[in-house]
Amino acid sequence: xxxxxxxATLVRANLNDLVDKAEDPEKMIKQVxxxxxxxxxxxxxxxxxxxxxxxxxxKKLVEAEENxxxxxxxxxxxxDKKDDALARAAVERSMSYRTTxxxxxxxxxxxxxxxxxxxxxxxxxxxxxxxxxxxxxxxLAQHRRARALGKATEASNAMGDSANAAAFDRMKSxxxxxxxxxxxxxxxGSSDDVNAKFAAMEKQEEIDRLLNEMKSKRNA
Numbered sequence: 537x538x539x540x541x542x543x544a545t546l547v548r549a550n551l552n553d554l555v556d557k558a559e560d561p562e563k564m565i566k567q568v569x570x571x572x573x574x575x576x577x578x579x580x581x582x583x584x585x586x587x588x589x590x591x592x593x594x595k596k597l598v599e600a601e602e603n604x605x606x607x608x609x610x611x612x613x614x615x616d617k618k619d620d621a622l623a624r625a626a627v628e629r630s631m632s633y634r635t636t637x638x639x640x641x642x643x644x645x646x647x648x649x650x651x652x653x654x655x656x657x658x659x660x661x662x663x664x665x666x667x668x669x670x671x672x673x674x675x676l677a678q679h680r681r682a683r684a685l686g687k688a689t690e691a692s693n694a695m696g697d698s699a700n701a702a703a704f705d706r707m708k709s710x711x712x713x714x715x716x717x718x719x720x721x722x723x724x725g726s727s728d729d730v731n732a733k734f735a736a737m738e739k740q741e742e743i744d745r746l747l748n749e750m751k752s753k754r755n756a
Contacts, residue, residue: 565672572665579661583654590647597644600637604630 607630614623 576661579658586651593644593647597640600633600640604633
């Protein structure tokens, strides 16, 4: 089935590899997400149609089996009435419905297999879709950072030795201030982590105390 082949291609696709090979990663990522959404909608629609077809076939199978039993019952009634010709005709009709039922039974099995395959494809595509959506923002951000760094490098190379030394000194001072600020935040974060660990430890001790009290009361 062409639809399942397209789904399999999307499922096998590695988003990181596609980004590396793409001339325009942002455009490629958006297109992959769009393709997945379209394929997801098509698979959902196909699953619903296939399930409906399965129900129709199952209903026809039940009807054929019921007709087979009904005509065999009629054959028995004809025999009770000593009407062999009518009984033979009823048996022939019953056999016809038996053949029809066998055909529907095979179709039902094939349809169930197709429905199972479609459901599996749908599940895989949903999982891949969730993975792609979670990665897309990160990959786009990485791509933009790399592009910005590239432009900054090009600008720096273009400036060469003609840049104003004072401007570089001011930039260096600013970077150092940012680094100092970042280190201060990191120290604060580390302190918060220590407090959090002690809080967690105290919580566990309180839990242990309450459990021990409960056990002592129950043992008493």
